Amino acid sequence: MTAVTQSEILPENPFAADVEEALPPPTTLVIFGATGDLAARKLLPAVYNLRLGGLLPDGFHVIGIGRSESGDEAFRAHARDAISSYSRTGIDDDTWQSLEPRLEFLRGNLDDPKLYESLAERIAKIDADGQRAQRVFYLAVSPSFFARVAQSLSGVGLSDESEAPSRLMIEKPFGRDLESALELNTEISEAFVESQVFRIDHYLGKETVQNLQVMRFANGILEPVWNRRYVEHVQITMAEDIGIGRRAGYYDSAGAIRDVIQNHLMQLLALTAMEAPVRFDANTLRDEKVKLLRSVRRYTAAEVPDYVVRGQYGAGWVGGEQVPAYVDEESVPADSRTDTYVAMRVEVDNWRWAGTPFYLRCGKRLPRRVTEIAVQFRPVPHLPFAGADIGEVEPNQLVLSVQPDEGASLRLVAKVPGQSMNVRPVQMEFKYGASFLGDSPEAYERLLHDALMGDATLFTRSDEVAEEWRIIQPILERWESDPHGPEIYEAGSQGPSEADSLLAIRGRVWRQI
Amino acid sequence: MTPATASPQGAGEELPERTRWVAQGVSADDVNAELDRLHRAAGGPGRILALARKLNLIVLPCPDRCEQQVEQALDGLGTHTPSRTLVLREHGRDRIDASLAMDCRAPAGAGRVGLCHDRIVLSMDAGRLEHAASLLAPLLVSDLPTVLWLPEPRSAVPDPRLLERGQYVLVDSGAGDYEDLRRLAALAAVIRVHDLAWGRLDYWRAAVAAAFEPGERRSLLSTITEVELRYERQGLQAALLLAGWIAARVGWQAGGLERSNGTVRARVHRADGGEAGFGFAAAECGGGCGGVDRVVFRSRSDQVVVPRSGATSSLRNLFAEALQPQPTFARGYAPAVTAAAAMLDGEA
Numbered sequence: 001m002t003a004v005t006q007s008e009i010l011p012e013n014p015f016a017a018d019v020e021e022a023l024p025p026p027t028t029l030v031i032f033g034a035t036g037d038l039a040a041r042k043l044l045p046a047v048y049n050l051r052l053g054g055l056l057p058d059g060f061h062v063i064g065i066g067r068s069e070s071g072d073e074a075f076r077a078h079a080r081d082a083i084s085s086y087s088r089t090g091i092d093d094d095t096w097q098s099l100e101p102r103l104e105f106l107r108g109n110l111d112d113p114k115l116y117e118s119l120a121e122r123i124a125k126i127d128a129d130g131q132r133a134q135r136v137f138y139l140a141v142s143p144s145f146f147a148r149v150a151q152s153l154s155g156v157g158l159s160d161e162s163e164a165p166s167r168l169m170i171e172k173p174f175g176r177d178l179e180s181a182l183e184l185n186t187e188i189s190e191a192f193v194e195s196q197v198f199r200i201d202h203y204l205g206k207e208t209v210q211n212l213q214v215m216r217f218a219n220g221i222l223e224p225v226w227n228r229r230y231v232e233h234v235q236i237t238m239a240e241d242i243g244i245g246r247r248a249g250y251y252d253s254a255g256a257i258r259d260v261i262q263n264h265l266m267q268l269l270a271l272t273a274m275e276a277p278v279r280f281d282a283n284t285l286r287d288e289k290v291k292l293l294r295s296v297r298r299y300t301a302a303e304v305p306d307y308v309v310r311g312q313y314g315a316g317w318v319g320g321e322q323v324p325a326y327v328d329e330e331s332v333p334a335d336s337r338t339d340t341y342v343a344m345r346v347e348v349d350n351w352r353w354a355g356t357p358f359y360l361r362c363g364k365r366l367p368r369r370v371t372e373i374a375v376q377f378r379p380v381p382h383l384p385f386a387g388a389d390i391g392e393v394e395p396n397q398l399v400l401s402v403q404p405d406e407g408a409s410l411r412l413v414a415k416v417p418g419q420s421m422n423v424r425p426v427q428m429e430f431k432y433g434a435s436f437l438g439d440s441p442e443a444y445e446r447l448l449h450d451a452l453m454g455d456a457t458l459f460t461r462s463d464e465v466a467e468e469w470r471i472i473q474p475i476l477e478r479w480e481s482d483p484h485g486p487e488i489y490e491a492g493s494q495g496p497s498e499a500d501s502l503l504a505i506r507g508r509v510w511r512q513i
Numbered sequence: 514m515t516p517a518t519a520s521p522q523g524a525g526e527e528l529p530e531r532t533r534w535v536a537q538g539v540s541a542d543d544v545n546a547e548l549d550r551l552h553r554a555a556g557g558p559g560r561i562l563a564l565a566r567k568l569n570l571i572v573l574p575c576p577d578r579c580e581q582q583v584e585q586a587l588d589g590l591g592t593h594t595p596s597r598t599l600v601l602r603e604h605g606r607d608r609i610d611a612s613l614a615m616d617c618r619a620p621a622g623a624g625r626v627g628l629c630h631d632r633i634v635l636s637m638d639a640g641r642l643e644h645a646a647s648l649l650a651p652l653l654v655s656d657l658p659t660v661l662w663l664p665e666p667r668s669a670v671p672d673p674r675l676l677e678r679g680q681y682v683l684v685d686s687g688a689g690d691y692e693d694l695r696r697l698a699a700l701a702a703v704i705r706v707h708d709l710a711w712g713r714l715d716y717w718r719a720a721v722a723a724a725f726e727p728g729e730r731r732s733l734l735s736t737i738t739e740v741e742l743r744y745e746r747q748g749l750q751a752a753l754l755l756a757g758w759i760a761a762r763v764g765w766q767a768g769g770l771e772r773s774n775g776t777v778r779a780r781v782h783r784a785d786g787g788e789a790g791f792g793f794a795a796a797e798c799g800g801g802c803g804g805v806d807r808v809v810f811r812s813r814s815d816q817v818v819v820p821r822s823g824a825t826s827s828l829r830n831l832f833a834e835a836l837q838p839q840p841t842f843a844r845g846y847a848p849a850v851t852a853a854a855a856m857l858d859g860e861a
Contacts, residue, residue: 014734015762017844020844021719022719025723054716
């Protein structure tokens with residue numbers, strides 16, 4: 001006898017075909033840390049803008065959880081202030097009024113089992129008033145609570161999916177080294193299965209990062225030259241002009257390597273270098289990223305100094321303002337050896353990329369904020385314009401700019417108009433703002449909507465996280481035992497001079513920040 | 514040909530600046546030559562200007578009363594969709610008059626590139642308008658999508674060959690009367706139609722689809738006997754379009770529209786031979802609702818309510834969205850407007 005599945009019995013939804021942006025099913029979104037900074041700056045504005053865009057279902061509720069002496073009214077006032085301050089669209093009274101009654105607050109201590117019992121009761125009450133809603137738990141709290149909260153939710157049956165989906169959203173950092181990351185994965189997996197866990201790397205929610213896939217795999221002219229035969233090297237940069245602000249507590253124990261390289265830049269590397277996925281779905285895409293991360297060469301501790309450079313910003317000038325050295329920032333120990341700049345050469349040992357290095361760099365207090373992927377193509381094998389000084393014949397370069405100006409540019413060489421054969425580089429530019437309408441949604445809007453829709457494509461899977469840590473772990477171990485600290489670079493400069501040496505073969509130079 | 518003016522206005526770094534040229538009794542060659550001259554004259558030492566054009570936009574003639582609306586829309590065009598804009602107008606003289614304007618946004622600051630786009634207003638007699646496609650062909654920028662904008666949905670396209678030139682027609686059925694849906698159904702049979710009213714219904718299509726996503730709700734669909742649509746009092750068009758879409762998606766054959774005592778009903782025939790109906794009731798939704806306030810699907814045993822949920826389209830620039838060449842904007846429109854027109858055709 002052939003088993004008949006539910007989808008074979010039920011008719012298809014006849015209305016779904018003509019819908020551009022589908023609405024999620026009824027949802028109860030629970031935000032742990034609802035009165036914290038992340039909720040104020042990103043999550044509550046994201047919820048509001050999804051509401052404004054008509055992208056939330058009628059059955060939608062938010063339960064904010066925090067330790068403050070708040071009730072529903074105080075939480076709603078807090079949410080309104082946060083949305084007014086941080087929403088990219090400001091705040092519109094009609095939309096706010098439709099959202100406000102859907103916000104509730106539950107006060108409690110994350111260590112207290114009664115909190116989770118109260119939460120389960122509150123959710124059951126919402127369900128009793130309408131359709132059984134899916135649950136999405138967003139952990140905007142310290143990573144030290146991730147496992148505890150996940151297990152407590154499971155303890156009161158809130159991870160159960162027998163009637164409707166239940167999802168757990170967590171933010172980086174996912175561990176602080178390989179061992180702690182594996183441990184966290186194990187602890188969470190005891191409460192939620194992998195398909196329920198949505199790990200946010202907000203870079204993956206950025207339009208340009210998503211566009212990287214479209215640029216590579218929907219344009220026939222790029223993929224044939226996207227390999228070691230035509231690409232000389234690739235530079236992936238995430239530079240910030242700001243310092244650490246008030247994040248010293250976290251940043252001084254993490255450094256740039258944990259804060260940026262292990263997650264954002266490893267993700268950009270994987271998306272730039274991976275093979276074409278058969279389908280753009282969650283597991284197929286993430287399988288390809290994992291394959292690529294597995295082919296990244298692991299350095300031995302002894303090799304690390306040859307491939308990785310770290311720096312720490314000293315005092316200097318940025319944006320016309322004098323700024324202090326890292327060690328003079330509030331709450332940073334005077335003898336801190338934390339890296340605020342990292343540059344590394346990555347070798348991808350696979351058929352496509354063997355011999356073509358990827359240079360990753362990130363840093364704080366650099367001259368300006370820029371995130372980009374620059375693909376430097378090999379020079380032409382022969383110039384037919386011999387015998388004349390024709391000017392700069394620079395190799396082609398494709399630059400995908402992630403921020404602040406989302407877009408792409410291709411450097412070509414063109415003849416300067418006139419009688420003589422002079423050439424110079426010219427740029428073909430594509431700017432998101434110029435070619436598409438309106439503001440791009442904030443990364444958090446996209447990611448929250450995807451999680452509500454159950455689409456994990458833009459979220460990081462546990463094995464990706466583990467592979468990223470496997471690449472980073474030897475570097476951490478070497479630095480811990482290395483008596484030399486990071487090289488000090490002047491704030492507002494291009495970074496430590498050692499980083500230039502890392503690149504200085506075959507005339508390679510960093511793109512200017 | 515008599516050039517009336519040729520005056521650059523707002524020299525220097527003024528923002529924006531406009532160069533204009535007006536002439537009477539012109540040919541397409543004259544217009545092209547003058548455009549070429551204007552483009553060359555725009556640049557110069559210390560000024561880097563680029564022509565930015567995403568599409569050819571042909572604005573079809575409309576009565577005097579809508580010209581101001583057209584002007585306003587075109588004035589904002591450069592900020593979101595710089596175009597080669599060709600505005601057709603009718604006049605009583607036996608000649609073609611032209612007015613050319615090049616709008617440039619020249620940002621101050623060394624090395625910054627200014628963007629320019631052009632607008633050409635062509636006025637001609639009715640006889641020439643019937644052959645407008647032959648005049649416009651040499652003025653279209655190659656390899657760009659061509660959009661026909663019908664500012665009044667009830668207006669006729671003066672030259673059917675224009676429909677061969679265009680990739681789609683832009684209209685707003687919400688600006689007209691519900692009777693215009695008949696004309697739009699005929700238009701949608703030959704060319705893609707981007708109807709702003711359809712864009713305003715985005716939320717309602719998504720909400721109806723979401724309401725029938727649970728399996729048990731989908732099973733209910735075959736037993737629906739009545740769909741009640743509360744619509745914004747100002748016009749029935751949006752509700753009719755949504756009703757047409759629902760009917761088309763579930764395979765109902767449209768019957769006729771009936772009016773009595775201020776209520777409107779439409780009969781439909783279900784695939785199983787049974788009858789169902791749409792009931793339309795006017796309501797106030799305070800704007801931003803897309804023309805519809807609530808939809809209720811009723812069977813003998815149950816009902817599915819699709820309420821309005823938050824703002825829908827009030828903050829979107831639908832004109833700009835509809836100008837984009839994505840076919841997704843019009844997905845599902847042709848069968849929906851055809852079914853709506855069939856309800857009108859069967860009106861008792």
